[in-house]
Amino acid sequence: MTAALETFDLCKTFGALKVVDRVSLRLPQGARHALIGPNGAGKTTLVQLLSGVLRADSGRILLAGADITTSSQQRRVKQGLVRTFQVTNLFRGLSVLENVFLAVSERQGASRQMFAAAGRRRDLIERAEAIIEQLGLAGDRHRRISEIAYGQQRLVEIAVALSLDPKVLLLDEPAAGIPSRETSLLLDAVERLPPDIAILMIEHDMHVVRRFAREVSVLVGGRILMTGLPHEVMSSQEVHSVYLGQAGQKRFTAGVPHV
Amino acid sequence: MTARSELLERHSYNPIEALYWLLLIGTFFAFPNYLSIATTVVIMALFALSLDLVLGFAGIVTLGHAAYFGIGAYTAALLASGGWREPIIDAVLAGLASAGLALMIGPALLLLDGLPLIMVTMAVSAILFEAANKASWLTGGDDGLRDFSFLPVFGLFPWSVYGQTSYLYALGWLALLFVLVRRVVSSPFGVALQGIRENRARMRLIGSPVIGHLVRAYTLSAFMAGIAGAVHAQTNKFVSLEVLGIDTSVDVVVMLVLGGIGRLYGALIGAPIYILVKHFAAEWNPYHWMFIIGALLIVAVRFGYGGLLGILGRIEAWFARARGTRKP
Numbered sequence: 119m120t121a122a123l124e125t126f127d128l129c130k131t132f133g134a135l136k137v138v139d140r141v142s143l144r145l146p147q148g149a150r151h152a153l154i155g156p157n158g159a160g161k162t163t164l165v166q167l168l169s170g171v172l173r174a175d176s177g178r179i180l181l182a183g184a185d186i187t188t189s190s191q192q193r194r195v196k197q198g199l200v201r202t203f204q205v206t207n208l209f210r211g212l213s214v215l216e217n218v219f220l221a222v223s224e225r226q227g228a229s230r231q232m233f234a235a236a237g238r239r240r241d242l243i244e245r246a247e248a249i250i251e252q253l254g255l256a257g258d259r260h261r262r263i264s265e266i267a268y269g270q271q272r273l274v275e276i277a278v279a280l281s282l283d284p285k286v287l288l289l290d291e292p293a294a295g296i297p298s299r300e301t302s303l304l305l306d307a308v309e310r311l312p313p314d315i316a317i318l319m320i321e322h323d324m325h326v327v328r329r330f331a332r333e334v335s336v337l338v339g340g341r342i343l344m345t346g347l348p349h350e351v352m353s354s355q356e357v358h359s360v361y362l363g364q365a366g367q368k369r370f371t372a373g374v375p376h377v
Numbered sequence: 378m379t380a381r382s383e384l385l386e387r388h389s390y391n392p393i394e395a396l397y398w399l400l401l402i403g404t405f406f407a408f409p410n411y412l413s414i415a416t417t418v419v420i421m422a423l424f425a426l427s428l429d430l431v432l433g434f435a436g437i438v439t440l441g442h443a444a445y446f447g448i449g450a451y452t453a454a455l456l457a458s459g460g461w462r463e464p465i466i467d468a469v470l471a472g473l474a475s476a477g478l479a480l481m482i483g484p485a486l487l488l489l490d491g492l493p494l495i496m497v498t499m500a501v502s503a504i505l506f507e508a509a510n511k512a513s514w515l516t517g518g519d520d521g522l523r524d525f526s527f528l529p530v531f532g533l534f535p536w537s538v539y540g541q542t543s544y545l546y547a548l549g550w551l552a553l554l555f556v557l558v559r560r561v562v563s564s565p566f567g568v569a570l571q572g573i574r575e576n577r578a579r580m581r582l583i584g585s586p587v588i589g590h591l592v593r594a595y596t597l598s599a600f601m602a603g604i605a606g607a608v609h610a611q612t613n614k615f616v617s618l619e620v621l622g623i624d625t626s627v628d629v630v631v632m633l634v635l636g637g638i639g640r641l642y643g644a645l646i647g648a649p650i651y652i653l654v655k656h657f658a659a660e661w662n663p664y665h666w667m668f669i670i671g672a673l674l675i676v677a678v679r680f681g682y683g684g685l686l687g688i689l690g691r692i693e694a695w696f697a698r699a700r701g702t703r704k705p
């Protein structure tokens with residue numbers, strides 16, 4: 119079966135620095151894939167390449183078998199490749215509802231409508247409100263992004279992504295900056311996603327990885343060090359050693375008490 | 378924190394708006410001797426409204442909008458000189474001419490943002506100004522165009538000496554295009570423009586055709602500016618290079634900032650304030666009227682983020698709070 123998302127030998131250099139180095143990944147339909155790796159490993163850059171914000175120097179990206187290596191960002195989104203940001207990137211002056219409405223409206227192809235009142239598109243508003251509800255944000259839907267807590271902003275980031283009906287969802291450290299008691303709310307939301315969506319989650323917290331992932335890849339210095347089942351990867355000596363001396367060490371071992 | 382979404386409620390009219398339009402209609406009866414300046418106010422309000430669509434709602438910062446006002450004015454005048462003297466179709470054709478230029482240069486122009494965009498919009502209007510100056514066989518150069526006239530509006534209302542027809546004709550265009558812009562900024566498209574203004578890069582990553590949206594808004598705005606220019610030519614029966622000048626571009630920005638950017642009525646209120654202050658302050662002291670406008674601008678920007686409408690909104694909110702706290 120064709121993979122939902124597949125990359126072949128993806129490369130990206132900044133100056134002399136090879137940040138993404140021959141990365142080949144395969145996400146089948148319904149994948150729950152975690153990408154871990156120390157800071158500066160190139161994880162975010164990989165997401166930038168996949169979402170089209172940056173162009174790869176070489177290599178190919180296939181979305182459901184179709185080559186999207188040179189497609190525009192908009193085109194990738196329209197074809198179901200959706201990402202979130204490690205650092206919240208939203209419409210800060212607009213309310214939660216308005217943020218989600220923007221995405222729903224774009225997804226439903228309503229944004230070209232110039233003469234019908236947006237406020238009378240009950241269908242769009244109700245869809246936006248349902249997604250907001252699902253993430254436990256209903257009470258704050260009329261508050262501006264700049265007025266709500268950072269943890270809630272992370273949830274809005276997810277809500278916006280969900281509004282776009284993703285087939286492949288790239289989550290760049292979705293739990294970064296969320297108080298740990300709220301992390302489970304976010305994971306609940308992720309777990310409720312339709313099972314056929316392929317998800318690639320970048321995550322440092324091993325508790326989260328263990329709960330979420332069915333497959334884990336480790337990125338170090340721009341290269342995939344290994345890909346395997348969660349327990350295989352977490353018990354690998356090699357993987358442990360790359361976290362040595364890193365701030366990630368504590369978090370890493372904390373997540374695998376039995377090792 | 379507001380209880381509801383302002384952005385999704387833009388389509389609903391507030392009864393207080395009627396007051397504004399009643400004032401404009403009242404002007405017709407109350408100040409029959411001032412209809413000429415009142416007509417200028419209405420035309421500039423329409424021009425400022427067109428600017429608000431791009432500057433206020435889409436975040437396109439331009440200092441060259443006179444290009445579209447000027448093309449509209451010259452097109453209207455040239456069509457009339459050439460024999461097409463029916464005013465309404467003439468104005469629509471003038472608007473289409475302006476929209477045509479916007480549609481042509483928009484896709485490249487709107488890739489720019491910020492200062493480069495300001496510079497290029499200025500350059501485009503400066504080039505047009507020079508071109509119009511050089512092409513004096515067509516535009517009359519420094520002397521302008523004056524040997525044209527129009528048929529009665531709807532074939533019924535001749536262009537009277539005291540400007541009654543001119544005023545109502547201009548007011549009709551303003552009202553019509555106001556309703557149109559109101560619809561556009563209230564639509565899902567208008568919401569998308571707001572998103573682009575807030576965070577253009579993020580809009581791409583929700584799949585929004587950002588440049589396409591901007592070009593559409595820019596073209597519609599140019600169409601409106603072109604109609605404003607055409608009405609200017611029709612009611613003055615005279616067009617000079619001034620309509621393409623940088624002063625015209627700057628004036629309209631100042632009007633909009635004075636009244637309040639991104640709120641429709643900012644354009645409609647900024648234009649009369651600017652023009653009336655200019656008119657009466659210049660009578661009082663022809664050299665220093667700029668100081669008064671400058672002082673007003675500082676007040677509007679410093680104390681009323683959002684112009685004079687912003688200040689009014691703040692005062693209203695203050696009263697509402699004061700009332701609220703007095704309640705048991």
Ligand SMILES: Nc1ncnc2c1ncn2[C@@H]1O[C@H](COP(=O)(O)OP(=O)(O)O)[C@@H](O)[C@H]1O
Nearest residue numbers: 132135137155156157158159160161162163164
């Ligand atoms: N735009 C850029 N220009 C130059 N270097 C960059 C740029 N973006 C990221 N880098 C560098 O690339 C490396 C990988 O960064 P990143 O992909 O953000 O890592 P990660 O997300 O795994 O922490 C880092 O060394 C970073 O400094």
Ligand SMILES: [Mg+2]
Nearest residue numbers: 161162163204
């Ligand atoms: Mg990162």
